[in-house]
Amino acid sequence: MTSLPARILPVFAILAAIVAIWYVGTYALNAPFQRDLDRRAGETPTTWEFIVRTMTQPKPTLPAPHQVVANVYENTFLRKPTSNRSLVYHSWVTLSATLLGFAFGTALGILIAVGIVHVTTLDRSLMPWIIASQTIPILAIAPMIIVVLAAVGITGLIPKALISTYLSFFPVAVGMVKGLRSPEAMHLDLMRTYHASRAQTFWKLRVPASVPFLFASMKVAIAASLVGAIVGELPTGAVAGIGSRLLTGSYYSQTIDIFAALVAGSMVAILLVSVVGLAGRLTEKAMGARPA
Amino acid sequence: MTDAVVAASRLGLTFQTNDGPVEALSNVDLTIGKGEFVSFIGPSGCGKTTFLRVIADLEQPTAGTIAVNGMSPEMARKARAYGYVFQAAALYPWRTIERNVALPLEIMGISAAEQRERIKRTLDLVNLTGFEKKYPWQLSGGMQQRASIARALAFDADLLLMDEPFGALDEIVRDHLNEQLLVLWARTQKTICFVTHSIPEAVYLSTKIVVMSPRPGRVTDVIESTLPKERPLDIRESPEFLAIAHRVREGLRAGHSYED
Numbered sequence: 315m316t317s318l319p320a321r322i323l324p325v326f327a328i329l330a331a332i333v334a335i336w337y338v339g340t341y342a343l344n345a346p347f348q349r350d351l352d353r354r355a356g357e358t359p360t361t362w363e364f365i366v367r368t369m370t371q372p373k374p375t376l377p378a379p380h381q382v383v384a385n386v387y388e389n390t391f392l393r394k395p396t397s398n399r400s401l402v403y404h405s406w407v408t409l410s411a412t413l414l415g416f417a418f419g420t421a422l423g424i425l426i427a428v429g430i431v432h433v434t435t436l437d438r439s440l441m442p443w444i445i446a447s448q449t450i451p452i453l454a455i456a457p458m459i460i461v462v463l464a465a466v467g468i469t470g471l472i473p474k475a476l477i478s479t480y481l482s483f484f485p486v487a488v489g490m491v492k493g494l495r496s497p498e499a500m501h502l503d504l505m506r507t508y509h510a511s512r513a514q515t516f517w518k519l520r521v522p523a524s525v526p527f528l529f530a531s532m533k534v535a536i537a538a539s540l541v542g543a544i545v546g547e548l549p550t551g552a553v554a555g556i557g558s559r560l561l562t563g564s565y566y567s568q569t570i571d572i573f574a575a576l577v578a579g580s581m582v583a584i585l586l587v588s589v590v591g592l593a594g595r596l597t598e599k600a601m602g603a604r605p606a
Numbered sequence: 607m608t609d610a611v612v613a614a615s616r617l618g619l620t621f622q623t624n625d626g627p628v629e630a631l632s633n634v635d636l637t638i639g640k641g642e643f644v645s646f647i648g649p650s651g652c653g654k655t656t657f658l659r660v661i662a663d664l665e666q667p668t669a670g671t672i673a674v675n676g677m678s679p680e681m682a683r684k685a686r687a688y689g690y691v692f693q694a695a696a697l698y699p700w701r702t703i704e705r706n707v708a709l710p711l712e713i714m715g716i717s718a719a720e721q722r723e724r725i726k727r728t729l730d731l732v733n734l735t736g737f738e739k740k741y742p743w744q745l746s747g748g749m750q751q752r753a754s755i756a757r758a759l760a761f762d763a764d765l766l767l768m769d770e771p772f773g774a775l776d777e778i779v780r781d782h783l784n785e786q787l788l789v790l791w792a793r794t795q796k797t798i799c800f801v802t803h804s805i806p807e808a809v810y811l812s813t814k815i816v817v818m819s820p821r822p823g824r825v826t827d828v829i830e831s832t833l834p835k836e837r838p839l840d841i842r843e844s845p846e847f848l849a850i851a852h853r854v855r856e857g858l859r860a861g862h863s864y865e866d
Contacts, residue, residue, distance in 0.1 A: 500696040503664055507690040509683055510713045518709065522700045601700040602741035 320324050337369075343376040344368040377570040385574040398554060401578045408556040408583055411471055411543040415478020416536050422479060423486025423535070424528075430487075431494040431520070432512070448484050452477065452542065457549035474555075478542035482535035493524025525601065529594030534587045544579060549575025556582070611675060611765055611797045612661055613639040618669030619656055629822035630656045631667070636825060640764075643791055643798045645808035646816045647854060648861070652797065654816075656802045658767050661799065662690050674765070686714060688765040689758030693773055695750035697742040697757075704729070704738035707757045714761055728756040731790055737860020748779040752786075759794070765799045772807070781839060784810055788837060806842055809833075809850045817854055819861020827857035 317398040348368045352359060359367060377385075388402065393400040426444065429436040456477050463473045497519050505515045549558025556579045563572035599605075619631040632654040632797050638644050638854055646654035658663040660672060663679035674682035682688065689710075697706045704725050711721045729735055732752040734768060742750055758766060772780045784807060791798055808815050809831070817827040833841060841847055858864065 388757070488747070498692060498696070500692050501698065504665060504692070504696055505713075507662055508710045508713045509686060514713050518712070519698070522698070525700075581631065602702065602739075602743075603699070604743045 336376075336379050340374070340376050341365060344371055344374045347371070347375065373567045374569055377573050381570050382573040382577060385570045386577050389574060390578075401559075401574065404556050404575070405462050405578050405582050406557050407541070408543050408547065408579070408585075410559065411474035411546065411555070412474035412478055412536070412539045412582075412586070413541055414471060416482050416532075416539040418475060419482030419535055419539060420481040420486050420505055420532060423483040423531070424490050427484065427489040427490030427494055428516075430491050432516075435579045444487060446482060447480070452481060452545050453548075454479070456545050460546070460549055474543050474546035477546035478539040481538040481542040485531040486528070486535040487537065489527045489534075491523055493527025494520045496527065497523045511558075522601065525597060526594075529590065529597065532594070533587055533590050536590050537583055540579065540583050540586060609640045610637050610673070611640050611642075611711035612672070612799070613635070614657075614660075614672045615694075616638075616670035617651070617657075617660065617667050617672050619665060619667045621661060631660070632822035632824045634670070634823075634825055635830070638797065638799065638814070640797055641795055642813050644800065644809055644814045644816060645797070645812040646801045646818060647803060647805065647808045648823075648858065649766060649803065649820055651820040651823070651857075652818040652861075653820070654767050654818050656823065657818075658769050658799060658801050659863040661765075662688060662767055684794065686710075686761060687763055688767050689761065689763045689801065691755055691758045691766070691768040691771045693761075693770045695742065695747075697750055697753055699742055702739050702741055703734065703745070703753050706742070706753060707760050710757060710761045716761075723762050724762075728760045729753075731759060731793070732756045747781060749774050751775065751783070755787075755790075759790075759796075764796055766796045768798065768800045770801050770803070773803070780804075780807070783838060789809065792835070805851050805854050808835060809847055810839075810842055815850070815854055817857035817861065819858065826861040827853070829853055829857070 345364075345368050345533070348364065348371065350365070352367075368374075369381070374381070389399060389401040393402075395402040395406075397403060426440065430440055431437070459477055459480070460473045463476070501516070501519055501523075505519055510518070537572070543555070544557040544560070547555040548561055555574050559575035559578075560572055563575060614634050614636045615635075617631055617634040618629070621628045621630055634653075634657065646657060648654050657664055660667050661674055661679060672679060675685075675687050677685070697703075698709065701709065707725045707728055708721050711724060716724070725738070726735075727783065731756050734749065734752055734756060737745060737749065737753075742753070743835040745753065755768075755771070755780065772783050787798075788811060800808075802809060813831050815829040816825055816826075817829065818824065819826045829850060832846060833850070838863065
């Protein structure tokens with residue numbers, strides 16, 4: 315295993331490069347407006363003053379990294395987590411929809427995979443539909459889901475979670491079909507020599523063999539769930555959640571708020587994917603996997 | 607023949623492939639008696655593995671008849687009449703050695719106490735006592751194959767079908783396991799069908815050697831071994847041993863096994 319600094323250093327090198335390019339971009343994108351502003355005010359700032367001004371606009375075209383960091387810090391640590399200006403609050407709202415949708419999606423995906431592996435008719439009929447479902451842009455279908463469900467009286471968390479489900483069942487279904495079919499011919503023959511029932515073959519061979527596939531596809535699914543929950547917040551005029559922060563930010567040209575919401579979203583994504591990854595590693599360790 | 611464990615008569619099996627039909631077995635007549643150690647030897651494609659898989663009801667014959675313990679292979683399989691050892695150990699990687707041996711016992715619904723007793727007995731039989739809690743990857747190839755033999759022995763079937771079980775192992779380990787297999791055979795009194803492509807291995811182990819040849823797969827010679835039951839490793843340098851090995855080679859040559 316490589317030491318911690320050796321693993322973190324490359325990550326920080328990339329981060330530093332991104333920040334540097336970002337600052338250059340901030341100057342380039344904000345300079346025309348700043349020039350305009352200074353001309354109308356009749357001011358002639360020095361070069362350094364001008365650069366500083368491009369980095370401190372209240373509604374910049376592209377906010378500078380430190381502006382975003384300050385906004386994230388302020389809205390994460392300096393506000394009560396229950397306040398509707400707190401990023402913790404909004405992240406939690408999105409997170410709860412994500413987790414519910416992910417749970418639905420994983421369950422649905424596993425169910426579909428079990429059906430496809432065991433029923434020939436489903437194998438032939440279901441897969442094309444599942445693939446077709448993912449070619450429809452989620453942005454097109456999300457408002458319809460919200461409207462239809464609202465018409466039957468379902469509002470709030472469930473519609474958002476269902477959009478997450480729509481995105482997250484797919485990787486789980488595809489991964490689990492592969493996983494449940496992953497046992498080698500020899501392992502299956504062995505079960506046949508024991509005259510094992512289908513249920514025994516399923517529980518004692520197919521399920522344990524599919525576990526690595528399950529966790530790999532759950533990693534993709536949970537990220538997709540988060541995207542689904544955020545997208546689900548956009549067309550509803552939701553008052554809370556990362557999606558609503560993005561939306562209000564764009565209404566009022568609060569670019570810094572938009573970027574801060576994006577950072578919050580990424581943090582939630584990193585957290586979720588890491589938790590799934592860790593759960594996967596612990597499970598495989600408990601199942602006697604050779605340490606990598 | 608009432609005590610025939612396997613009785614095949616004019617047995618044939620033709621696979622339908624994309625390149626047309628392939629005759630894997632043709633006109634095989636063979637009787638295997640109780641307690642025999644029968645080796646099947648021949649080049650690849652001679653149908654020796656296919657024949658073993660027919661006995662195990664993993665392949666269906668297309669001609670002739672075959673009986674296992676006096677019944678159809680399917681009934682014999684459902685009666686759990688045999689244990690099968692594959693070319694690879696085929697242990698489930700998420701189970702410890704003892705849980706792997708327990709697998710057939712769990713499927714057959716044997717009580718936990720009885721399972722413990724049988725695991726202990728069979729692991730002792732293959733000299734793997736002390737490795738119960740290890741996972742397969744923690745064992746060498748030879749030990750893994752011994753664990754898979756223990757798994758095949760665990761439910762006490764009288765017939766043991768072994769498909770090139772030591773084919774992937776180096777010769778030193780293979781010699782050692784051959785010796786152990788003979789001891790195990792003597793202790794358990796099982797009937798063993800053993801597929802191999804090694805002449806010394808076949809001659810050393812068997813009471814009967816079935817020489818097969820390819821295209822179509824058929825039996826060219828059946829040799830009853832004259833070697834004594836007690837066989838130290840150096841019996842392989844005795845004139846008697848070499849004479850049998852010579853006859854096996856002749857049988858292979860007669861079946862055009864040495865031609866391109």
